[in-house]
Amino acid sequence: MKKNISIVIPSYNEASNIDKLLASLNETITALPYSFKIIFxxxxxxxxxxxxxxxxxxQQDNVYYVExxxxxGHQNALKAGIDLAKSNSDAIISMDGxxxxxxxxxxxxxxxxxxxxxVVYTIREEDASLSYFKNKSSKMFYGLMNQLSxxxxxxxxxxxxxxxxxxxEIFSDFTENELFIRGLINWVGFNQYAINYKPHARFSGESKYTLTKMIRFAIQGITSFSTRPLYLAIFLGMGLSAFAILFFLVYVFYSLYFGHVISGWASVITTIVFFGGLNxxxxxxxxxxIGKLFMQSKGRPNYLIKNSNYK
Incomplete structure (x- = not known):
């Protein structure tokens, strides 16, 4: 009996890419001895x-859509596909459209x-076509994740x-409000293997991950897997308190030694603004x-399905 493999593809404004993607997929999977379902x-x-x-x-029996x-969001759409496919699939492949x-x-x-x-996951090699900022920010993101998570x-x-x-099956049972799937898949463990690949150029359209979304995604990932930022806030407060005490001692010493008080409203205002911003x-x-706890307490589903032909 052929093993069943589902390919889950989250899609947002990808109308111009679908034909090309399906043609490439069909060319690849036709020769493989498996039964494939392609779920958009x-x-x-x-x-x-x-x-x-x-x-x-x-027109194509093995193509399904979930509206x-x-x-x-991309992560919730990906979870929707995995949730549907898990019971009828021996393995699930996820990829972008x-x-x-x-x-x-x-x-x-x-x-x-x-x-x-x-778990067989992929690691994207550095893309020379991307800007220096894009490649550098990606490395900084993972470096920060590893430091804080x-x-x-x-x-x-x-x-x-x-x-x-x-x-x-295990992943489908997760009920987290803000999903960071690559972190969750890493967290579950099991036998995992990494494969390096060179990303292809985007066929058409524009990237959905703007700088704002990337920053939000990074914060979401860090706060989903670590409480270290809270400890960082404590140590930052302790460090600045120590600095304030040291500054006060220097101020007293300077006043006693030179016989007058240090003047200057600019330094006072700067200090107030600095500590206000830190707070x-x-x-x-x-x-x-606290916001993550609040949203999680509502118990809302990660997604709602409007229409689908998946069986």
Missing amino acids: VDDGSKDETVSKLKEIAS LSRNF DLQHPPQLIPELIAKWEEGYD EVKFEPGTADFRLIDQKVA LIVLGIIGMY
Whole structure:
């Protein structure tokens, strides 16, 4: 009996990429001795993505679409696909719909899975086509994650991976409000294997990850896997308190030695603004954790499905 493998593809405004992606996927998986299901999860697209997927699904039996009720974000859309596919799949492959994740790597992912690995993930090699800032900020992100989180991340880790059914079952039970899937998959453990790959150029459209979204994603990842920022706030407060005491002693010594008081309102105002800003930063760190608790306490689902042909 053929093993069943599902390919989950979160999609947001990818109408211009679908035909090219499917052609590349079909060319790759046709020769493999497995039964494949290709599941597109539309994450509230504003273009013709849904209508195009419905048209293709009516013509190709192994293509399925899942239409979410609105835009819930890439990570939630990916979870929706895994949740649906887990019970009917021996393994699940996740990849993006912009062709930057090469379908030609799928046979290698499956080969490592057949060797006994439960998770086969990919690591993106540095892309020369990206700007210096983009590559540098990516390295800084992973460096910061490894410094502040108990879970270690390899630079370039992507959401292009294969997970075994038992891993998918465990992941599906997670009810976290703010998902950071590459961290969760790392956290669950099991036998994991990494494969390096060179990302393809985006076929069409623009990247959905703006600088603002990347920063938010980084903060989300750090606060999801570590309470170290809270400890950092404590040590920062202690350090600045020690600095304030030292400054006070220097001030007293200077006044006694030279016989007059140091004057200057500018230094006073600067100090007040500095410590005021520091207080806001610390309160912000605490507020993020309280906010996550607040949102988690509501118990809302990660996504809502509006329509689907998945069986």
